[in-house]
Amino acid sequence: MIPRPVAASFDDAGAFTLRPDTVLIAPDSLAGTAAWLRATLGPPTGCFLPPAAPPAAVDGPPPSGAIVLRLDERMAAEAYRLTVSASLVTVTGGDAAGVHYGLQTLRQLLPPAALRRAAVGDGPWPVPAVAITDAPRFRWRGCMLDVARHFMPVAGVLRLIDLLALHKLNVLHLHLTDDQGWRLEIPGYPLLTSVGAWRPRSMRGSKKHEEYDDRPHGGYYTADDVREIVAYAAARHVTVVPEIDLPGHVQAALAAYPRLGNGSSPAVREAWGISTHTLNVSDEALDFCRTVLHTVCDLFPSPVIGIGGDECDRGEWRRSPAAVARARDLGIEPDDLQAWFVAQFAAVLAARGRRPYGWDEILEGGAPEDALIAAWRGPAAAAFAANAGHEVVSCPDMHVYLDYRQSDDPAEPVPVGTRLTVEDVYAFDPVPAGLTATDRIIGAQANIWTEHMPDARAVDYMAFPRLCALAEVVWSAPDRDLADFTGQLTTHLARLDALGVEYRRPDGPRPWQTRPAARGNPLTDAERREIIAGLTARLLGHP
Structure with missing residues (x-):
């Protein structure tokens, strides 16, 4: 089972067999869960779990051969007990x-064919007798998907949500906008999607080589697309956290509305990397941001809203007379305009009953008190944020950036960054060593940056099975056992096969998973550590 439960005791004496006449008993408060289970298990097994006929009652003795779902308010949120005997399955x-x-967990105890979408055989469908008590270590167990660099259609997002839910991950952080694309409809700003969502070509491989594929790319989500994604995720207890990157990483927005910039008229960025363009400091630019954030709040019920705030180049503000004048009127330096922007965003979100969620750069100059921090620049950034009183999601690039190469094999598709193996992800601890404010680390997430992942097949290869390792990091107790996980993973790969996941095989990429025409830029651990140390020094040295 992945992730490993807190406690599991198997009984070799028997097993429960799922049959077409197996009934499902659930209270009305779990009607949605019961409907999901029937829709998930019915097609591959032929066992559609009809309700028990009267007089069987939810609170009375269940009939033999039943699956029973119950709630127990004395248990912690997200905790469960699963008991399986030869005659009964109970999930509380x-x-x-x-x-x-x-x-x-019950799905994982069934044969892998039970995870398919339709029947490939007649069974049998045994479930080993077991008693499991389980609860998560962290409340934020996430995965960030960048749909700005390469757009993922709705069907691919829904499929990823199913995979997150199987692994008990409960947050999908959608990176919706960046220099290379704007992926969300905003009322009153139609050019964001008719212009900002499209680029004529993309880089092929690492930016170092400056090679392009000359193939147009783009796409965006309508309001109804978002509603579908959010509802689908909610039914699987996954919260979709949107991110609109501001006030930097906005070149795609400025391609649509140049008047929001600082005097230039850029196109949607074709190259990877970071644009030097930022929003200007006019009231019109602020009104644009407010409209975007209100729209996002209307569509996404998430209690936190991503505002980006990372890698914002201040050069245009320093050179802009309007920005210099506004900074002077505010009594700040031009470099502090990012913190001023963040404060404006936080005020909008506070009025909507939401909290800002930003990358750790928003700590430079002081982040809003209630801001949730995504600490990507290593354990030092996570500790800095926690010691400053913020709740923190740990996502250090050296441990959980799933765009990084998985081995030293030159056949790895577009090998960039440092080597990050399944074992490396499994060894990650979200809580920095020596931190006393450990309760402020609310969890962790893996980040899937998609510059080098043009489609869902490529995402599969880079995400799995490393995301399986992250799932155990954030769910299971910290005294994890790599040998046990490796053994569990061997079995688990058969489940990924049944689900159609094109994961990286233990012995390396298959020929169709390589991209020899897209050259990479692998870094050593020492080179990457030096880069991150330089970035973190700016944070740690900021007053």
């Missing part, structure tokens, strides 16, 4: 999410 949760996680 502290809330609906806990019951759902117990059922995901």
Whole structure:
């Protein structure tokens, strides 16, 4: 089972067999969970779990051969108990999410064919007798998907949500905008999607080589697309956290509306890397940001809203008379205009009952008190944020950036960054060593930056099975066992096969998974550490 449960006791004496006449008993409060289970298990197994006929009652003795779902308010949120005997399966949760996680464990106890979308055989469908008690270590167990560099259609996003839910990950952080593309409709700003969502070509391989594929790329989500994604995720207890990157990483928006910039008229960025363009400091630019954030709040019920705030070049503000004048009127330096922007964003979100979620750069100059920090520049950034009183999601690039190469094999597709193996991800601890404010580390997430992942097949290869390792990091107790995980993973890969996931095989990429025409730029660990140390020094040295 991945992730490993807190406690599991198997009984070799028997097994429960799922049959077409197996009934499902659930209270009305778990009707959605019951519907999901029937829709998930029915097609591949032929067992559609009809309700028990009266007089069987939810609170009474269940009939033999039943699956029973229950809630127990004495249990913690997201916790569950799963008991399986030869005659009965019972899943009890502290809330609906806990019951759902117990059922995901039940799916993993069934033969891998039970995870397919339709039947490939007649069974049997045995579930080993077991007693499992389980609960997560962290409440934020996430995955960031960058759909700005390469757009992923709705069907691909829904499929990823299913894979996150199977592994008990509960946050999908959608990076919706960047220099290379704007992916969300905003009322009143139609050019954001008719212009900003498209580029005529993309880089092929690492930016170092300056090679292009001359193939147009783009796409965006309508409001109804977002509503579908959010509802689908909610039914699987996954929160979709949107991110609109501001006030930097906005070249695609400025291509649509140059008047929001600082005097230039850029096109949607074709090259990877970071644009030097930023929003200007006019009231019109602020009104644009407010409209965007209100739209995002209307579409996404997430209690936190991503505002980006990373890698913002201040050069244009230093050179802009308007920006210099506004900074002077505010009594700040031009370099502090980013912190001023962040404060404006936080005020909009506070009025909507939301919190800002930003990359750790928003700490430079002081972040809003309630800001949740995505600490990507290593454990020092996470510790800095926690010691400053912020809740923190740990996502250090050296440990959880899944665009980094998976081995030293030159056949790895577009090998960039440092080597990051399954074992490296498994060894990650979200809590920095020596930190006393450990309760402020609310979890961790893996980040899938898609410059070098043009489609869902490429995302599969880079995400799995490393995302399986991250799932255990954020769910299971810190005293994890790599040998045990490796053994569990061998079995788990058969489940990924059944789900159609094109993961990286233990012995390396298959020929169709390589990209020899897209050259990479592998770094040594020492080179990457030096880069991150330089970036972190700016944060740690900021007053």
